[in-house]
Amino acid sequence: MEDLSVRPELCESGPSKFEWTLAFIVLIVPFVSFFYADTAAFLMYEIKFAEGILHGDILMPYRDVVRVKSAMGWEISSLSVYDLPLNLVFGIWGIPLYLWCSRSGELVINFPESFLQMLYGKSVLLIAFIFSALLVYKICRAININSQKSRWGAYIYFTSAMSISVIGVVGQCDIFCVCLTLLGLLAYIKNDNKKFLFWFIIAIQFKQFAFFVFMPLLLLREKNLLKIAGKLFLLAVVMLLCNLPLMLVSESAKKRAGFTLGMLERLLYNRLPFFHGNLRVFIILFGALCIYCWLHEYKDSQDRDSINHHIIFTAMLSFIIFFTSFPSYPYWFMHMIPYLAIMSIYNRIDSRKFLLFESLSIAAVIFSNYCVYYWCYTPNNAINMLLHKLTGSPDLINVVAIVKNESYTVTNKAINFIVKLFKTQSIFNSIYFVCIWTCAWLALPRKVSNYTNLCYAQIII
Numbered sequence: 001m002e003d004l005s006v007r008p009e010l011c012e013s014g015p016s017k018f019e020w021t022l023a024f025i026v027l028i029v030p031f032v033s034f035f036y037a038d039t040a041a042f043l044m045y046e047i048k049f050a051e052g053i054l055h056g057d058i059l060m061p062y063r064d065v066v067r068v069k070s071a072m073g074w075e076i077s078s079l080s081v082y083d084l085p086l087n088l089v090f091g092i093w094g095i096p097l098y099l100w101c102s103r104s105g106e107l108v109i110n111f112p113e114s115f116l117q118m119l120y121g122k123s124v125l126l127i128a129f130i131f132s133a134l135l136v137y138k139i140c141r142a143i144n145i146n147s148q149k150s151r152w153g154a155y156i157y158f159t160s161a162m163s164i165s166v167i168g169v170v171g172q173c174d175i176f177c178v179c180l181t182l183l184g185l186l187a188y189i190k191n192d193n194k195k196f197l198f199w200f201i202i203a204i205q206f207k208q209f210a211f212f213v214f215m216p217l218l219l220l221r222e223k224n225l226l227k228i229a230g231k232l233f234l235l236a237v238v239m240l241l242c243n244l245p246l247m248l249v250s251e252s253a254k255k256r257a258g259f260t261l262g263m264l265e266r267l268l269y270n271r272l273p274f275f276h277g278n279l280r281v282f283i284i285l286f287g288a289l290c291i292y293c294w295l296h297e298y299k300d301s302q303d304r305d306s307i308n309h310h311i312i313f314t315a316m317l318s319f320i321i322f323f324t325s326f327p328s329y330p331y332w333f334m335h336m337i338p339y340l341a342i343m344s345i346y347n348r349i350d351s352r353k354f355l356l357f358e359s360l361s362i363a364a365v366i367f368s369n370y371c372v373y374y375w376c377y378t379p380n381n382a383i384n385m386l387l388h389k390l391t392g393s394p395d396l397i398n399v400v401a402i403v404k405n406e407s408y409t410v411t412n413k414a415i416n417f418i419v420k421l422f423k424t425q426s427i428f429n430s431i432y433f434v435c436i437w438t439c440a441w442l443a444l445p446r447k448v449s450n451y452t453n454l455c456y457a458q459i460i461i
Helices: 015-029 037-054 084-104 115-142 147-158 161-170 174-189 194-204 208-221 224-245 251-267 281-295 305-320 330-335 339-346 349-373 386-393 399-402 412-423 425-442 456-460
Strands: 066-069 075-078 271-274 278-280
Touching: 015 115, 015 147, 015 161, 015 456, 037 084, 037 115, 084 115, 084 194, 084 224, 084 399, 115 147, 115 161, 115 174, 115 339, 147 339, 161 174, 161 330, 161 349, 174 194, 174 208, 174 305, 194 208, 194 224, 208 224, 208 281, 208 305, 271 281, 278 281, 305 339, 305 425, 330 339, 330 349, 339 349, 349 425
Parallel strands: none
Antiparallel strands: 066 075, 271 278
């Protein structure tokens, strides 16, 4: 490790322009080199909702099947199951793409033949991610972390292996919800309860994961049960209104109902034996967190720094509970990363130990995800993207044949490699579980030493 004792300027400033440039290159190379199948579906949603907006028919994408032709020759047909706010974002961003594609008279992009169209449609995720990094910086400043350390917080978030994996390789729309949740958290820290409620209600329409931060934070500040019920009722009304387009189209409603049922099954998947039945792990842990938040009362003598610590810790712990209680897709973990980054540079936390276990946990869960959801990282997703153009055709793996146990046309060596990886998943899961809960323990709100003079350049390097 480089000795920074003779370079104090690194400890007294944030990341340099060179470090930010390097971080951006590390992100942008996989971003322009991979195009996941779900991202292809989002691209078609952008085109269809743009068409609906321009023609004054927002129900069109819920009625019309979206067709995506893939690199492997098969075709995806899908109806949108997302709520109206997210689809409106897709539609507004997709207007130039719609005008571009409609010149040929057919609104079907033949993947992977249209690199520029694919890159434009995906770029909205990159813009949202950069905005979320800015919000991480603003939240750090709002909780009284100095400007230099706040920039390191944003840098840690921006360069997280999970951020690069989700934004650069997989490319999912969860980042929109992350941005809105961070806006709500920023308003909460500033005691702006109206904006807090507004941003979280909108965030929940993009992805319901935001509810699992909203509820504990609401209970941490509001103790009046009637007021809590009133805010939850307002949330339910907005959700109903945003779901109305889906409810008006039977096929989309059926698909959404199946998706919701699958999510509920995931939430209640992990159980503990108890008497003649079992206990649902998520209900126990999340319920305990909510009860603690409602019972917790701030003392009049409690300083603002301690209160902010409770706020960030509560948000972080909520997602740690969430992502250790049930099976999750690789891109869902993105919701947890901002809070880990903020906590890692907090004055009351020993960043050396925290970042060590945070890095181990993220590395372990990425390897675990690769073992199970290998189709998210398959070379198929690189067809006609940057690395393919520079290095030639990748070695394609027919993941559909693997999943369906059909005859496999590629070498048995590739199959054996995937099988061996799958067998190691439990080891990676165990490392992730231990390390992420160690992070929670290290971040506990308590009287600890004030780590204000740590050199973050030294820790990261």
